[in-house]
Amino acid sequence: MPASTAPEPGEVSDSDLVKRCQAGDTRAFDVLVSRYRGKVYAMTYHMIQNETEAWDLSQEAFIKAWRAMPNFKLDSAFYTWLYRITHNVTYDWLRKKKMHGDGEFDDSRTEHRVAAGAEAVPRNEPAPDIALKNAELGKRINDAIAKLSPEHKQVILLREVEGLAYEEIAQTIPCSLGTVMSRLFYARKKLQEMLKDAYENAL
Amino acid sequence: MKTPSEDHDLIRWLDGEMTDAERARFSTRLAADPDLKAEVEMMQRMSSDLRAHLPAEMTVPYGDFFNSQIQVRLAQEEPLIPEARASWLDWLRLPTLITATAAVAIAGFMIMQKGPAAGDSVVLSIYVPNASVHARTFHSDEAQATVLMLDGVEAIPADRKIVGYYIERTETDQEVATTTLYGKSGEVVLVVSKDVRNQPRLLSATPRG
Numbered sequence: 001m002p003a004s005t006a007p008e009p010g011e012v013s014d015s016d017l018v019k020r021c022q023a024g025d026t027r028a029f030d031v032l033v034s035r036y037r038g039k040v041y042a043m044t045y046h047m048i049q050n051e052t053e054a055w056d057l058s059q060e061a062f063i064k065a066w067r068a069m070p071n072f073k074l075d076s077a078f079y080t081w082l083y084r085i086t087h088n089v090t091y092d093w094l095r096k097k098k099m100h101g102d103g104e105f106d107d108s109r110t111e112h113r114v115a116a117g118a119e120a121v122p123r124n125e126p127a128p129d130i131a132l133k134n135a136e137l138g139k140r141i142n143d144a145i146a147k148l149s150p151e152h153k154q155v156i157l158l159r160e161v162e163g164l165a166y167e168e169i170a171q172t173i174p175c176s177l178g179t180v181m182s183r184l185f186y187a188r189k190k191l192q193e194m195l196k197d198a199y200e201n202a203l
Numbered sequence: 204m205k206t207p208s209e210d211h212d213l214i215r216w217l218d219g220e221m222t223d224a225e226r227a228r229f230s231t232r233l234a235a236d237p238d239l240k241a242e243v244e245m246m247q248r249m250s251s252d253l254r255a256h257l258p259a260e261m262t263v264p265y266g267d268f269f270n271s272q273i274q275v276r277l278a279q280e281e282p283l284i285p286e287a288r289a290s291w292l293d294w295l296r297l298p299t300l301i302t303a304t305a306a307v308a309i310a311g312f313m314i315m316q317k318g319p320a321a322g323d324s325v326v327l328s329i330y331v332p333n334a335s336v337h338a339r340t341f342h343s344d345e346a347q348a349t350v351l352m353l354d355g356v357e358a359i360p361a362d363r364k365i366v367g368y369y370i371e372r373t374e375t376d377q378e379v380a381t382t383t384l385y386g387k388s389g390e391v392v393l394v395v396s397k398d399v400r401n402q403p404r405l406l407s408a409t410p411r412g
Binding site: 026029157160 | 210211213214215218220245246248249250252253254255256257258259260261262263264266269270272273274276277278280282
């Protein structure tokens, strides 16, 4: 189950907002957008590593969610449902890019990935030397992720970033449990190869 | 060389997808195989670094614009719930149209009894669909005008056209239970009837130029 941003005490619950959306209330949808845009954007950004396109795809995911709202039976958490839509939108985009031979291994995509206003949610700041090493390792990780195939990128992000269980990954993609395990294993092996020297040099 | 199932064991152990019994068996293997242990440790470290460097939530650039763009697109979308055929009464329920509604309703029930000499109008009844709105009329003989006053109406947008109709005469057809209202030149302005709740229902209206 993807970690959801639970509403604060006193906030309207997701299910109540969904019901209002299903009655055509766009203001209720605006609340849901504000609540989940950061997670949706992070997911698309990690998959495609381009700020502008991640922004556009996140928009597309929310619009698709709005259109599909009448069919949402509230049989899962709203974010789980939104998450699947976002994943499908992003994965379709990646596959189209791949078909057109455009950009999957384009290193330039990772060069300017952190632009003004796009910083990650703040964490505790480490000491400068540690921060530098972290930044270097972070760049290496992002570069390595960018070089994975869409299928491998997909499973590694679903598992490591979203924390989905294998069964949930299988439902989201969708594919068999065996495929999930195989892809995860080979994705990790590829990352391991690409990051080997970084770890050997004790970054 | 490891078999595919051994590969799966490795990642299932890493991801906590093993049963207790499987986990115990794998831990025994791990203790006896330094190469496997080294690989597991490397993958554990990598997983930890991936989670640390790939945040699950990020600040969306220009977040307010992000939301407003979605609202703009939603406004261009078809309504989520297709309205079978919006009846006139549904249309009447729009708060900002209450004024126009009341005006039309009055038009439907107001007979401008323009006698050859007097030219006065008499309001026979007023229907306001929103109970929180109170409607009154005031007739000025001197100005030869009837003023409609509404209390409890929301602010009306400045660009909203409020229209009024001049009704010269009406004809009621008992067979089809409709009333036709004619304008000054004898043109048909409105055709109204009543629904099952005895409330006015607009059947047709001539667009005003």
